[in-house]
Amino acid sequence: xxxxxxxxxxxxxxxxxxxxxxxxxxxxxxxxxxxxxxxxxxxxxxxxxxxxxxxxxxxxxxxxxxxxxxxxxxxxxxxxxxxxxxxxxxxxxxxxxxxxxxxxxxxxxxxxxxxxxxxxxxxxxxxxxxxxxxxxxxxxxxxxxxxxxxxxxxxxxxxxxxxxxxxxxxxxxxxxxxxxxxxxxxxxxxx
Numbered sequence: 551x552x553x554x555x556x557x558x559x560x561x562x563x564x565x566x567x568x569x570x571x572x573x574x575x576x577x578x579x580x581x582x583x584x585x586x587x588x589x590x591x592x593x594x595x596x597x598x599x600x601x602x603x604x605x606x607x608x609x610x611x612x613x614x615x616x617x618x619x620x621x622x623x624x625x626x627x628x629x630x631x632x633x634x635x636x637x638x639x640x641x642x643x644x645x646x647x648x649x650x651x652x653x654x655x656x657x658x659x660x661x662x663x664x665x666x667x668x669x670x671x672x673x674x675x676x677x678x679x680x681x682x683x684x685x686x687x688x689x690x691x692x693x694x695x696x697x698x699x700x701x702x703x704x705x706x707x708x709x710x711x712x713x714x715x716x717x718x719x720x721x722x723x724x725x726x727x728x729x730x731x732x733x734x735x736x737x738x739x740x741x
Contacts, residue, residue, distance in 0.1 A: 552599065553606040553739060554624065554631040556617050560585060561702050561717065562636050563608045566735070568721045570606070573736050579606040584616075591620070595628050606739070614638070618651050621665075622658060625683050625691060633683075634694050634739055638701035644670070644677050647697060662686035665693060673730050675705045678738050694738050 557563055563581050570579050580603075582594050589597075591609070598607055611617045617637055625633055637647060648667055655663040662685065669680035676698050683691040698705060706724040708717050725732045 551632045552604070552630065553634065554595065554628070555606070555608050555634040555636060555739065556611055556620050556624070557609060557636040558611060558614055558617055558638060560610045561708055563610045564717060565702055565721050566608045566636065568718065568725065569732055569735050572725065573732065574740060577606060577740065578604045579608060580604045582607055582609040584610050584612045595624070595631070599630055618654050621651065621693070622655060622663070625693065626685070633691070634696070636696045638698045641700055644679060644697060647695065648681070671734065673734055675699060675728065676731055676734065678734055696735060696738055
């Protein structure tokens with residue numbers, strides 16, 4: 551099954567791309583940056599489904615609230631994807647993510663859609679949460695959530711004004727210094 555990883559922004563996409571390039575051979579990926587895209591997300595995902603060049607897509611959603619919004623729509627529309635989430639908690643508890651998501655789901659779908667936590671693996675900078683998207687009348691879907699306790703930018707030292715090459719250098723340095731993070735992300739997405 552193809553994989554779609556929904557993230558808050560382009561730095562998250564760069565982070566995942568670096569992990570992919572450093573660890574996964576033979577698995578092909580593509581990126582979708584909402585900020586610079588020429589086509590809609592729906593067009594991108596539909597074409598991606600029939601494009602055998604890619605197994606995985608890393609998507610920037612331009613913010614935390616948009617990740618929740620796209621989780622709602624993509625999980626119902628694109629059932630051919632395994633969906634994963636990468637967010638920043640910005641110092642808030644993990645439970646806030648699930649409460650926020652479930653509040654939004656209830657607003658749109660009543661009690662027919664809910665995300666439930668079932669297990670958690672913590673390391674120094676990140677929680678990786680096993681969760682299930684429960685869809686009334688349909689099979690439940692696993693939705694792994696990877697969440698930085700603070701933010702990717704905080705732990706890597708990335709500044710928005712940094713050149714792309716500087717950002718990549720900072721991501722590589724962070725991954726070199728934190729092999730458990732890299733390992734945990736790889737295990738979550740590719741095992």
